[in-house]
Amino acid sequence: MFVKNFFRGGTTVPHSKNTAGCETVKMGVPEKVTIPMLQHIGAPCEPCVKKGDTVRVGQIIGNSNKYISSPIHSSVSGTVTDVAPMLYAGGVYVTSVEIKTDGNQEVYEGIKPPNFSNSNEFISVIRESGLVGLGGAGFPAHVKLSPPPGIKIDTLIINAAECEPYITSDYREIIENSWNVISGINIIMEVLEIDNVLIGIEDNKPEAIKEMTRVAATNDKINVIKLKSRYPQGAEKMLIYATTGRKVPPGKLPADVGVIVMNVNSVSFISEYTKTGMPLIKKRVTVDGPSVKRPSNVEALIGTPVSEVFNFCGGFGIVPKKILMGGPMMGIAQFTLNTPVLKHTNALLAFDETSAVLPQEQACIRCGRCVKACPMNLLPLYLNNNSLKEEIEELNKYHVMDCIECGSCSYVCPAKINLVQSIRLGKAQVKQAAAKGGK
Amino acid sequence: MENSFVVSSSPHIRDNANTRRIMLDVIIALLPASLAGVFFFGPRTLLVILVSILTCVLSEYFSRRLMKRSNTISDLSAVVTGLLLALNLPPTAPLWMVAIGAVVAVVVIKQLFGGLGQNFINPALGARVFLFISYAGHMTNWAIPGVDEVSSATPLALLKAEDTASIVFPSYKDLFLGNVGGCIGEVSAAALLLGGIYLVARRVIGPQIPLAYIGTLGLFTWVFGGSVLFNGDFLYHILSGGLILGAIYMATDYATSPMTIKGQIIMAIGCGLLTGIIRLFTNYPEGVSFAILIMNIMVPLIDRYTVPKSFGGGKAVE
Incomplete structure (x- = not known):
């Protein structure tokens, strides 16, 4: 069979797969979990529990009648202590259910292997x-x-x-x-x-x-x-x-x-x-980065505070300056260690001062490395220029919405220009203009 | 500790490539050609090179200071401009003229248009043409290699002579190695190619611009350069004058060449055609500088019309 094995563009990044040999270690039940009602692309769920309710492992605590959405289950047994909006890294408030665990991990009675025939x-x-x-x-x-x-x-x-x-x-x-x-x-x-x-x-x-x-x-x-x-x-x-x-x-x-x-x-x-029949309530998370004492693969319950996951891995050897959820190329920087592990969290990285601070932007020399690196065939430098000038029409001409935000352009730029960062801004400008009724 | 985390948009790591390293690679690549120039034209050549580089760096420093902009001499781009300018001058160039050229290149062509990456024509070539028009005598005073240093015509000027029958043309070997008259950096095709291979190997440039440029000129001079069609001495044209210097080091200038490979090939073919037309059909013996400058001006236009389709924008299944 003929296969390509590769694509045009892209870049070589360091692998740093330090935890490849680390067998998954199960983490215990934390004292408290915080479970946000939006852990997917699509419509957020409405919480179906309230303060004071008792919940069990696998019980639905949030659901939505929208098609592109996904129900949220409790990962623990315990008592709901709060249902309130909480601020997450994207700058958005998401209604979150806080559960004080009882440590028994009693399974919800409705959990049984599902039946399906078509x-x-x-x-x-x-x-x-x-x-x-x-x-x-x-x-x-x-x-x-x-x-x-x-x-x-x-x-x-x-x-x-x-x-x-x-x-x-x-x-x-x-x-x-x-x-x-x-x-x-x-x-x-x-x-x-x-x-x-x-x-x-x-x-x-x-x-x-x-x-x-x-x-x-x-x-x-x-x-x-x-x-x-x-x-x-x-x-x-x-x-x-x-x-x-x-x-x-x-x-x-x-x-x-x-x-x-x-x-x-x-x-x-x-x-x-x-x-x-046990729904998605836990996730394997790679815990690594220069600040982490014991890089590991951890199986954590969804809703576990990030701080406890790091503590489980021996805490921090060097003071962390940047906390990432996800990888260094596309992961999201966190502003607090109280944020919980989510359904699709695949890594938690802690960077020290030297790896957290990024170099200063310099003048673009038009070397074209961003163009070569772009897997989508875009011209990142022109997208950057037009984003900074808010040229909506130009942004569309250069196909800004096709950017997959992989970050290859920013990674390879010898002038250290924050290309994908400003392209994200450009995409937001285009969406905003479209919402206003413009084309 | 809670509030001290750095929050930034991804990616959170960067490659270790930087502008300075790229410029350093260009300087390294130009060393063989510079040494060849000094070897064939004598130690005064070194003085021309040094004056050019020094004036460029000082011009960059003082002009940016005057404009209250950050000091950028550490990115080495001014050194590259100075070196390229010197290689584009005759070895007999008076030093005051070299200095004027350097100021024009860095201050007028580069900094006044916004500095590194913003210039719309190649600074060294722009300055060379400025000097050529302002001081034609000094700019065409070619020294013949050797102890005597007798003024003589360049290989391309010989082609324009009235009576070509009585002239002894230099051999391909002399042209290739550099045993001919001309600018400091253009005499030795071998040294230039060596640096070019280094630049391609270090991925500073791709081979497409030099190959398309030299190929186009070769084809053009083969077709139209002889007494009848398809009989031109294309090898003589390729090895003579500033073609190889221009094709490898000037037409590939990042700031003044297109972004896509398609655009770069269009530009290089344009350079080849224009160089051929100027060399064969005008009074000028050499056309590389003008050809590249004209194509430099076309770059925004070429970029505008060569915006690629996004991935998947063509056929769905290949």
């Missing part, structure tokens, strides 16, 4: 599980798994590229639970009648390729694709191109070219869920 039932079961894309974006899984009418999905792509530095969450899933991955894949293949599965793994993870190839040998419809280690190989559009040669047109979805992309942790969860 794809519609399967998709509603997936919705009930609260599964969102575990690769980091958090797109509701049931939406991904229901292609628009009239579209035939012929290929399921499993994203195990894990191109971000530091993160080994997907890698550990393959090493520790490869059979779960395969059984999750088999369920999706059967229910959605897909005959071709491609598992994309970057070639800097030979152990994962070996293990996945070994277990995939049981089914000749599942193939492991060794991808070139190049950032952003794990970006959906790049991965689809590298594994199938298909290009998702701007503004279209993977389904439009006949594919569904699922993270390796997501398919593994589907397998677990069909066996136990």
